[in-house]
Amino acid sequence: MKNGSAFQRHLRIRQITGYINGTLFFLATLTGIIVLIVLIVDVFKDSLGWLDWQFITSYPSRKPQEAGLLSAMFGTLWVMALTALFSFPVGIGTAIYLEEYAPNSRLRRLIQTNINNLAGVPSIVYGLLGLALFVQALALGRSVLAGALTLTLMSLPVIIIAAQEAIRSVPESYRLGAFALGATRWQVVRNIVLPNAIPGILTGTILAMSRAIGEAAPMIAISALVYLTFIPVSPMDRFTVLPIQIFNWVSRPQEGFWHLAAAGIIVLLFVLLTMNAAAIILRNRFQKRTEE
């Protein structure tokens, strides 16, 4: 009887410990969500009254009331378009090579390890690479092109890994069926693998792009801190992008510029949210189609 009650007491303690810890785990999970909500509410509050049409259509200015992010927005569009243009074909090409042409070879293992490590290189190091290679050695200057090439190298590992997953999810039987009909490897890739994998590839690419356009560090190494009052019209023009413009405003001591930074952040988050929503819609449409 005495033993039994000791067990009962111990069991009670164990159950209470479990209950308390379970609650703590739940609270920890909420922490992330709370931080996100506080952050967004804070930025919104700071941007009130500053985010208007004039802000979107003006160039940066010394006076906070007259400043806007027109040049930064066009810079971001330019860089994004060129980066997508370069990184999409190269990323898919690499993924196809690794998944369809070089299975289990030593070369594949080398390239794969290499890509995994590149994905972990800090973004500022890509900035240094771009500065020494594109800006100086290839004499592209602090141009849109140099910025886009740098972001291309930075986002390639992410795009390749996403494209590989999409290609891997195409059932092997599809390929074998096509091979049995006498198709060559490229015919199988072009007509069977890519059409089935492209939604997944696009989703991964859009997510990688949305990460890339939020990056400030490598872009600062390429473009430095410029005060631009024109829209870039060629890939060789100087540029600034939204994250650099936001950083520029945050780092001023006057409070007025902080409001501009908050308004700029809202615009940047809106662009990112739109891209993410596009990726999710694409993913859902794709899932529905395969279920049918």
Added chain:
Amino acid sequence: MDSARTTVDVSSLSLGRLRKQSRLREAVIQRLLLACALISVFTTIGIVIILVVQAAGFFRKVSILEFFTGTQWTPLFQPQHFGVLPLVGGTLLTAGIAILVAIPIGLAAAVYLSEYAQDRVRRIVKPFLEVLAGIPTVVYGYFALTFLTPLLRNIFPDMIVFNALSAGMVMGAMIIPMVSSLSEDAMVAVPRSLRDAGYGLGATRFEVATRVVMPAAVSGIVAACILALSRAVGETMIVVIAAGSTPKLTLNPLESIQTMTAYIVQISLGETPHGTVEYYTIFAVGLLLFFMTLLMNLFSQWFVGRYREKY
């Protein structure tokens, strides 16, 4: 299916010639794809060569011994000192604070999501964490400087405006999703039978989670923590905005410090003339940063392979 049809249409061509053409095309395409794949290899080689060559320009003027053992970093003032330790110290201080925030919270969230949460809760929570991970770091920097720092200064009145604590804590919040999602993946991969055996012995859910699931998933969890640390070491914008630009060897998180990444940005902002020692310093610091993060990434990959429980 176009090309299959073509084969039938051009029946006038000899089959041999057609086969030769298609073999040529296959070979060309394979080479093109290989070239794409090699770009990533050349990127790595490019990073190493450029950092080493430019850093060599720096080490011609400054001894390696001074770089690694000096305790003063004043490349922009006279007298110039090139001891990198204050930058490394600042980096480790902010990254350490970030890890202290992210590992307990991230692991607890992973346990909750993998062992406690219903499917419906998981479906609501995980997108939030994904969004948290996708917020640009310049936004986190703004948040640290304009929200968290004033808040913390109510608690620590003598805290400097630019300080390691605020930057480190926000950086910690940023890497929570990384710790939680990678650890959760490792825990979900633990087979059900192990949990059932624990429950069969009368263990509570908490005991199963901490004594069965976590030990079985330890390789993945440790790897996740190392990757998170590496991410914190390489993180740039938060520390540039909120942690200050005074290289200082200190353990006091209330002081202003400078990290390796923040130094690189500081020099990049001003247009330091190409070819001067000041210009080469950023490559020496970048090289050190690259090797630190590379070592951590390799260690985490090795750890997963070495200690993985096979089921």
